[in-house]
Amino acid sequence: TISDIVGPAHAERALEITRDNLKKAKAGERIPPGNIEAELVRKDGSTLWADISFSAMYDESGNFVEIQGVTHDITARKRLEDELRAAKEAAEGANEAKSRFLANMSHEIRTPMTAILGYTDLLAEPGVGETNRNNFLAIVRRNGEHLLALINDILDLSKIEAGKLSVQPRRCNLMRLVADVTALVRPRAEQRGLELTVECQGELPETIVTDDARLRQALVNLVGNAVKFTELGGVRLAIAFLPQWRGQRPAIQFEVIDTGIGIRPEVLSQLFQPFVQGDSSVSRKFGGTGLGLAISRHIVEMLGGELTATSAWGRGSTFTLRLPAGDLRGVAMVPTPSDRSEEAARSEQVPAAPLAGVRILLAEDGYDNRELIRIMLQAAGAAVETVENGQEAVAWAEAERFDVVLMDMNMPVLDGYEATRILREHGYGRPILALTASALANDIDRCLHAGCDEHLTKPINRAKLIERVSVHAGKIPANVEPRQSPRPGGDPVVSLLADDPEVAEILGGFVARLRGQTDAMRRALAERRLDELQRYAHQLKGAGGCYGYPFLTDACKTLEEAVKRGDPAAAGPMLDGLEALCQAIQEGYEQTASAGGPR
Secondary structure (H helix, E strand, O other): OHHHHEOOOOHHHHHHHHHHHHHHHHOOOOOOOEEEEEEEEOOOOOEEEEEEEEEEEEOOOOOEEEEEEEEEEOHHHHHHHHHHHHHHHHHHHHHHHHHHHHHHHHHHHHHHHHHHHHHHHHHHOOOOOHHHHHHHHHHHHHHHHHHHHHHHHHHHHHHHHOOOOOOOOEEEEHHHHHHHHHHHHHHHHHHOOOEEEEEEEOOEEOEEEEOHHHHHHHHHHHHHHHHHOOOOOEEEEEEEEEOOOHHHOOEEEEEEEEOOOOOOHHHHOOOOOOOOOOOHHHHHHHOOOOOHHHHHHHHHHHOOOEEEEEEEOOOEEEEEEEEEOOOOOOOOEEOOOOOHHHHHHHHOOOOOOOOOOOEEEEEOOOHHHHHHHHHHHHHOOOEEEEEOOHHHHHHHHHHOOOOEEEEEOOOOOOOHHHHHHHHHHOOOOOOEEEEEOOOOHHHHHHHHHHOOOEEEEOOOOHHHHHHHHHHHOOOOOHHHOOOOOOOOOOOOOOOOOOOOHHHHHHHHHHHHHHHHHHHHHHHHHHOOOHHHHHHHHHHHHHHHHHOOOHHHHHHHHHHHHHHHOOOHHHHHHHHHHHHHHHHHHHHHHHHHHHOOOOO
16 A cells, blocks of 8 residues: 555655546546655655656556556755754854854953953043052953953864864873962952852872873863852852772862853753853853863863863753873872962962063063063063064074063064074074064964964063063073973973883983984985975974973974975974974983983
8 A cells, every 4th residue: 555655754745646647537537747755665664755756557448457656765955955954054043153152252242342441541541549540440451351262262162173282291280280270260259249269179199290281271171160150149160079980090070050140951061062052141241252271171181181061050060071181190198278378379370570680681672562562571580681573582682682572573674583593593592572462373383483482472471571581691590390392402302201111111212212203304405305304294293292301293293284285494493393303302301311311
């Protein structure tokens, strides 16, 4: 029967067409040809989509005999239509989400800009009292920091989508990191009348191996969100040690628990997608771009961890972050650290004159920025000489001794990139720190490959500027934060995975092969075998990160891109830098081996 052949979704329609046609035949009417798309059932129970064309058959006397149908298998076409429909719905959903994001972003930018411009006008009014001026300045600064946070979120999202966001694991103090997070968020909590507490559940390792800057970013976002969406009660950051997590590895668990508005069940499943917020009323009331949680989850996953959320609408939410603690051999376990760790961290902040006795050359063409940075550094005790372009920077750096050079990269006459290259080519060995508003990965790479020791972004963060200058001037230990990229002739480079016993077994062989690989690259460049050079660079690029040398990956990537765009002239200096880096890796490996193992 028709019901046996046609699937249940279309059987009734097929029966209706058949009954209508037979009724016409009995009444002596002609039956017009027609067609129907339906899902048919095979003998084995499987189905296929078919386009059924049917028409009436008549004998020589014109009497109705039967209805014949021809089926054409359209399963592939229907599958493609379904895929296109799903893709269209997804694209429409993405466009709608991005439209909402742009609308929110417009609001998020215009609101602080209105405050900044308005209070700046008020500051310019004659007769503004000291109290009002201080209040106005605080408002301008707070809104400026909000704008900077928006820009950083957008940059991080673009790096994620381009696969450019990177992490640099190193050993860091766990409770100092927690203290940094609470110190940053506590003022916001106090403004809202909320209690922010830290709860350590049992013993915790004194140090862990992770990218502390990225982990701090994720935790600040989670705790900051909890404060933002909580109006009564408080926020609790609970920390626990997990001796055996994935693959029996030790891990740290952070739980951010709030008594806020909670998250609706229908939103919870999409919470970590970019541009997603609860609804328009949440966006209007609490602000935000809907990027922070997506970025935080991506960071946590890059660190080898996981980020999950549970919530009860109207009663609060809990965000749980777990990530591996790294090698804990020889690491002391601290019994239930208290909240006093934040006070200890504050007591370790920079002294009143942390740069006393430090001579700095500041190259910056913008008068306002130059004066601002000079005042910051001099207030920290430094002696500062200022110049307005790269040519003057080269002349002063070679004529007098400075502990640190701060180099703006975009200047007239001679830019910072070329000035830095010239100084390095002339054998200048003092630290050069790049100052630039460009914060994308390729901008950072360009600064580092020009010879800069580190890249600092504008707008200037005063505390970080003083800290990094202090490190490079030798005022505080260099292990506060690793250099972003070693320069030729710089310090030995040690693998970030040297403490991993499985990597340690094969690390020596990898390091020993580096010289042969760079020699092969040098021959390929000399003989203009650029395809071969590109292949060598690509292979070493992939291996560098696997063996714990992210700087090696970055250097090979830059070399590969230069060869790919057909620029052998640029490849030569890049290969020089790569060889120097490999030499530094060799020295770092030999030092750790002679010391009895990885440090």
